[in-house]
Amino acid sequence: MSAPKVQLLLTGNELMTGDIVDSNSAMMAQTLKDIGLGIKRKVTVADDLTLLVSEITHMTNSSDILIINGGLGPTIDDLTAQALALAVGVELTQHPQALSHLSNWCQQRGVELNDPNLKQAILPKGCQIIANKNGSAVGFSLRYNNCDIYCTPGVPHELKTMLREEIIPRISEDLPAKLITDVTRLQVFGLGESSLQKIINEQFPQWPNAVDLGFRAGMPLLEVKLTTGTQQGLALKKEWQEKLSYVLGDHLIAEINERPKSLAEHLLNQLHQHNLTVTTAESCTGGLIASQLTEISGSSMNFEAGFVTYSNAMKTAMLDVPAHLFEQYGAVSEEVVIAMAKGSLIKSNADLSIAVSGIAGPDGGTNEKPVGTVWFAWGSLNDIKTQCLLLPYKRVKFQQFVAAIGLDLLRRYQQKVTTIPNYITERSFDRAVKYQ
Amino acid sequence: MSAPKVQLLLTGNELMTGDIVDSNSAMMAQTLKDIGLGIKRKVTVADDLTLLVSEITHMTNSSDILIINGGLGPTIDDLTAQALALAVGVELTQHPQALSHLSNWCQQRGVELNDPNLKQAILPKGCQIIANKNGSAVGFSLRYNNCDIYCTPGVPHELKTMLREEIIPRISEDLPAKLITDVTRLQVFGLGESSLQKIINEQFPQWPNAVDLGFRAGMPLLEVKLTTGTQQGLALKKEWQEKLSYVLGDHLIAEINERPKSLAEHLLNQLHQHNLTVTTAESCTGGLIASQLTEISGSSMNFEAGFVTYSNAMKTAMLDVPAHLFEQYGAVSEEVVIAMAKGSLIKSNADLSIAVSGIAGPDGGTNEKPVGTVWFAWGSLNDIKTQCLLLPYKRVKFQQFVAAIGLDLLRRYQQKVTTIPNYITERSFDRAVKYQ
Numbered sequence: 001m002s003a004p005k006v007q008l009l010l011t012g013n014e015l016m017t018g019d020i021v022d023s024n025s026a027m028m029a030q031t032l033k034d035i036g037l038g039i040k041r042k043v044t045v046a047d048d049l050t051l052l053v054s055e056i057t058h059m060t061n062s063s064d065i066l067i068i069n070g071g072l073g074p075t076i077d078d079l080t081a082q083a084l085a086l087a088v089g090v091e092l093t094q095h096p097q098a099l100s101h102l103s104n105w106c107q108q109r110g111v112e113l114n115d116p117n118l119k120q121a122i123l124p125k126g127c128q129i130i131a132n133k134n135g136s137a138v139g140f141s142l143r144y145n146n147c148d149i150y151c152t153p154g155v156p157h158e159l160k161t162m163l164r165e166e167i168i169p170r171i172s173e174d175l176p177a178k179l180i181t182d183v184t185r186l187q188v189f190g191l192g193e194s195s196l197q198k199i200i201n202e203q204f205p206q207w208p209n210a211v212d213l214g215f216r217a218g219m220p221l222l223e224v225k226l227t228t229g230t231q232q233g234l235a236l237k238k239e240w241q242e243k244l245s246y247v248l249g250d251h252l253i254a255e256i257n258e259r260p261k262s263l264a265e266h267l268l269n270q271l272h273q274h275n276l277t278v279t280t281a282e283s284c285t286g287g288l289i290a291s292q293l294t295e296i297s298g299s300s301m302n303f304e305a306g307f308v309t310y311s312n313a314m315k316t317a318m319l320d321v322p323a324h325l326f327e328q329y330g331a332v333s334e335e336v337v338i339a340m341a342k343g344s345l346i347k348s349n350a351d352l353s354i355a356v357s358g359i360a361g362p363d364g365g366t367n368e369k370p371v372g373t374v375w376f377a378w379g380s381l382n383d384i385k386t387q388c389l390l391l392p393y394k395r396v397k398f399q400q401f402v403a404a405i406g407l408d409l410l411r412r413y414q415q416k417v418t419t420i421p422n423y424i425t426e427r428s429f430d431r432a433v434k435y436q
Numbered sequence: 437m438s439a440p441k442v443q444l445l446l447t448g449n450e451l452m453t454g455d456i457v458d459s460n461s462a463m464m465a466q467t468l469k470d471i472g473l474g475i476k477r478k479v480t481v482a483d484d485l486t487l488l489v490s491e492i493t494h495m496t497n498s499s500d501i502l503i504i505n506g507g508l509g510p511t512i513d514d515l516t517a518q519a520l521a522l523a524v525g526v527e528l529t530q531h532p533q534a535l536s537h538l539s540n541w542c543q544q545r546g547v548e549l550n551d552p553n554l555k556q557a558i559l560p561k562g563c564q565i566i567a568n569k570n571g572s573a574v575g576f577s578l579r580y581n582n583c584d585i586y587c588t589p590g591v592p593h594e595l596k597t598m599l600r601e602e603i604i605p606r607i608s609e610d611l612p613a614k615l616i617t618d619v620t621r622l623q624v625f626g627l628g629e630s631s632l633q634k635i636i637n638e639q640f641p642q643w644p645n646a647v648d649l650g651f652r653a654g655m656p657l658l659e660v661k662l663t664t665g666t667q668q669g670l671a672l673k674k675e676w677q678e679k680l681s682y683v684l685g686d687h688l689i690a691e692i693n694e695r696p697k698s699l700a701e702h703l704l705n706q707l708h709q710h711n712l713t714v715t716t717a718e719s720c721t722g723g724l725i726a727s728q729l730t731e732i733s734g735s736s737m738n739f740e741a742g743f744v745t746y747s748n749a750m751k752t753a754m755l756d757v758p759a760h761l762f763e764q765y766g767a768v769s770e771e772v773v774i775a776m777a778k779g780s781l782i783k784s785n786a787d788l789s790i791a792v793s794g795i796a797g798p799d800g801g802t803n804e805k806p807v808g809t810v811w812f813a814w815g816s817l818n819d820i821k822t823q824c825l826l827l828p829y830k831r832v833k834f835q836q837f838v839a840a841i842g843l844d845l846l847r848r849y850q851q852k853v854t855t856i857p858n859y860i861t862e863r864s865f866d867r868a869v870k871y872q
């Protein structure tokens with residue numbers, strides 16, 4: 001027997017107006033995933049009786065499990081019980097178990113049981129009650145049209161508990177011998193989504209169907225997701241994940257099964273292992289690299305100081321960048337960015353530094369140095385590397401990209417990676433790829 | 437003619453697995469609301485060709501406008517063009533306009549146009565191209581079954597621009613005049629959503645129905661949205677907007693009809709008018725304030741340097757904070773934060789400075805100074821003000837809140853606002869409100 005088809009029906013005007021973002025369905029998906037179930041389809045409608053009835057009728061035809069979320073409240077616009085009764089063709093009746101839950105609920109809070117509350121005990125005849133620890137509205141379930149229908153509250157923490165403690169156990173009972181889903185994410189930096197797809201097309205024409213391949217373009221990290229639901233897939237996944245990781249090489253930041261990490265966190269973990277400290281000398285990123293490092297708790301172990309030197313005068317004042325370099329080479333130059341890196345290392349006594357100076361735009365570009373030109377200098381006092389790139393993006397995206405590349409260059413430096421990253425071959429200024 | 441029926445079809449495995457929360461549809465709803473349109477129904481499915489085709493067929497039967505979001509990317513799991521072609525019964529063909537967009541896109545970025553990219557130019561025959569300023573994937577539209585179908589990219593900022601600049605204008609053309617609506621946003625800082633709601637309930641029991649009042653809780657800025665669709669509403673709106681602005685007083689950052697602004701941008705505009713420069717001395721925010729300032733183009737006119745002094749040693753080395761202050765009062769103290777502010781003003785010659793030192797956590801808290809304690813010092817060399825707050829949030833939210841308050845304190849200082857902001861009365865450490 002295959003996995004049951006699950007569908008979600010979400011109701012609420014606030015979901016349609018955009019006044020709130022629906023986080024419930026993501027939470028439900030994550031929870032169902034724990035027992036190997038995926039959600040096939042999700043429909044969201046306003047609190048509209050006609051729409052609700054037709055959706056319920058239609059969805060029960062095409063699913064084994066239908067979870068309805070929202071519309072259990074005491075107000076007139078809460079219509080789930082009424083809609084379900086109409087769709088299934090039973091009448092609404094006061095449910096003793098729901099009534100006692102309500103009266104206890106009110107009693108414990110010293111409020112009298114009023115008519116709006118009572119409405120929450122009027123449910124489709126023959127439904128089963130689902131306990132709600134955290135709220136006045138009980139959930140309820142009904143089997144109709146060979147589909148198990150579960151009605152759940154819209155309040156996130158009420159839903160979460162009800163799902164975990166009541167609904168998941170009920171669903172699990174009827175599940176075939178434990179379905180497995182195994183998910184791994186490969187975090188990639190320095191390859192575009194299309195380059196990545198190209199690599200996979202070319203290198204893995206035989207990629208097995210049993211291992212589902214998903215992509216998620218993120219800024220700055222790209223995510224490749226390997227999912228499998230079968231025993232045979234599990235074995236294959238391990239094998240092909242290794243092949244893929246090998247091909248991704250040093251563009252691969254991490255292979256993870258839980259929470260994704262940021263480039264800053266990856267770098268700090270490395271520095272921590274080797275007991276190294278890092279400093280930053282930022283012009284065009286204006287403190288973004290430092291703030292990404294200090295976002296990570298414990299960063300104080302490996303980061304003591306950062307220099308945001310936006311003007312030439314302050315590059316000289318804070319980092320001892322020789323003033324004549326500006327006339328001679330300009331603020332966005334190899335000479336200046338090297339001096340910034342050295343200055344930051346001397347002033348901070350850090351082991352490693354990343355220095356950036358570039359033209360974020362929209363103004364300040366010239367023919368020789370258009371908007372998007374940026375010089376990087378990184379490394380340690382006696383071994384500083386440099387690179388110039390052209391990153392023609394809007395200001396904020398440019399700054400994010402420069403920060404990400406800066407962190408990645410330090411990661412590669414610390415790991416002694418010698419191969420040239422994709423973002424340098426593709427973005428090096430005038431195609432003059434260097435990267436010593 | 438009544439308002440057209442709008443439906444949304446969202447596609448993406450990551451939307452079904454719960455790996456990401458769908459914020460696009462909320463954004464689309466808000467944007468459509470500006471031209472008086474509501475969304476009737478929303479369907480979300482995985483990247484599944486069969487499902488997509490049947491949804492498109494079914495949804496075009498019951499709507500005048502269908503917006504499809506996602507599935508335009510270069511990878512194999514991006515199926516929108518293929519699904520639409522099948523549903524509508526036309527073939528896929530390479531679209532010259534899309535091709536030239538792609539080649540320009542790659543050219544501008546010095547990337548070669550590869551096969552996966554080319555896939556993004558293979559679109560349903562006869563479709564119209566919708567420009568995508570911010571991404572490689574063009575959008576496209578098609579009229580089928582008396583329904584206008586718009587295919588849009590899943591990447592939020594690409595979608596947002598395409599919607600605002602391309603799709604909304606096209607939809608508006610066909611709209612009856614009375615649907616065109618007038619929207620103003622009031623940006624508020626320093627008041628919680630509930631305090632704001634309370635103020636409005638108490639002060640404006642007679643608020644007119646013709647002026648729709650919406651709230652959007654944002655971090656850090658809160659937005660109050662006044663919308664009206666009638667001539668009579670327009671007049672009322674002006675009057676009640678003035679009343680509301682008056683009551684919001686100095687918590688009101690701006691009243692805008694177009695793009696919202698950040699606290700940093702507001703502050704920089706002010707400093708620019710008065711030809712003043714600002715510097716930052718950051719410990720617990722680690723460069724976040726500086727980076728928020730430098731995010732704004734033209735910030736170099738009023739911001740020259742920022743100091744990220746994370747360790748005590750570097751507070752002394754970079755800002756001449758007397759070392760004995762650390763033993764005497766601790767790094768998170770009024771004395772140290774004043775010395776940081778003074779040091780930053782002297783080293784940078786800036787007119788104004790904001791200095792922050794606090795305990796971001798999760799570690800480092802004590803009984804006297806729990807996690808969330810933060811000292812602010814701000815002002816000019818001969819007039820430095822200080823304040824201690826307790827902001828018991830998770831690390832990153834704490835840092836964002838501290839940065840926002842820092843920028844707001846400078847705004848109030850520069851504007852010579854004397855009233856005590858809500859966040860100080862509510863969050864002052866030990867309730868010892870001061871704010872000279």
